[in-house]
Amino acid sequence: MYLRQLQLIIVYTIAMLIPPTAMATAVYQCTVDSVATFSQLPCGKDAKEIKIPLTNVTQTANTQQSKDIMESVDNYITIQKVDREIALYQREIKQLQNTLAEQKTKINYMTQDSANKMGANSIADAIAQRTAHAEQRIESKIKQYQQQIDALNAFKAQLSQ
Known part of the structure; x- marks a missing residue:
C-alpha cells in the first residue's frame, strides 16, 4: 500500500516537471444579458468559438x-x-x-x-x-x-x- 502511494507521488511529480505539449486554446464568446461573456466552455446557444493561436514563448x-x-x-x-x-x-x-x-x-x-x-x-x-x-x-x-x-x-x- 505504501509503495503504491509512493509510486503515484513519483509519477505525478515527474508529470509536473514535464512541460505540457502545445495545444490550441479555444474560448467561447456569448452575449448574456446584453454583455459579452467569454468562457472556456460554451456559455449559451449563441456561443462562438474563438481560436487563440499557439504562441511560441521564444518569440x-x-x-x-x-x-x-x-x-x-x-x-x-x-x-x-x-x-x-x-x-x-x-x-x-x-x-x-x-x-x-x-x-x-x-x-x-x-x-x-x-x-x-x-x-x-x-x-x-x-x-x-x-x-x-x-x-x-x-x-x-x-x-x-x-x-x-x-x-x-x-x-x-x-x-x-
Missing part, C-alpha cells in the same frame, strides 16, 4: 499577429462602449419626446387668464406660442443627441473596417 511578444489580435480586441471593446453610448442617447431622445408630449398636453389646458397674461389675442394663439417654444427647446436637444448618435455610428463603422 517576442510584439509580433504583428499579437498586435493585430490586441487591436481587434481593443476595437471590439470600443465598439461595445460606443453601442452603450448610442443606447444612452436613444433613451434620452425617447425621454425628451415623452416630455414634449406631456408639455403639449398641459399647454392644451391653458385658460383665458393665462393667455391674457401672455399678451396673446386668444387661447389658440397662446397655445400655439407655448407649443412652438417647447418644441423649439426640446427638439434642439433631440437634434444634438441625434448628431452625437450619427458621429458615434460613423466612428463605429470606422472601427469595424
Whole structure:
C-alpha cells in the first residue's frame, strides 16, 4: 500500500516537471444579458468559438499577429462602449419626446387668464406660442443627441473596417 502511494507521488511529480505539449486554446464568446461573456466552455446557444493561436514563448511578444489580435480586441471593446453610448442617447431622445408630449398636453389646458397674461389675442394663439417654444427647446436637444448618435455610428463603422 505504501509503495503504491509512493509510486503515484513519483509519477505525478515527474508529470509536473514535464512541460505540457502545445495545444490550441479555444474560448467561447456569448452575449448574456446584453454583455459579452467569454468562457472556456460554451456559455449559451449563441456561443462562438474563438481560436487563440499557439504562441511560441521564444518569440517576442510584439509580433504583428499579437498586435493585430490586441487591436481587434481593443476595437471590439470600443465598439461595445460606443453601442452603450448610442443606447444612452436613444433613451434620452425617447425621454425628451415623452416630455414634449406631456408639455403639449398641459399647454392644451391653458385658460383665458393665462393667455391674457401672455399678451396673446386668444387661447389658440397662446397655445400655439407655448407649443412652438417647447418644441423649439426640446427638439434642439433631440437634434444634438441625434448628431452625437450619427458621429458615434460613423466612428463605429470606422472601427469595424
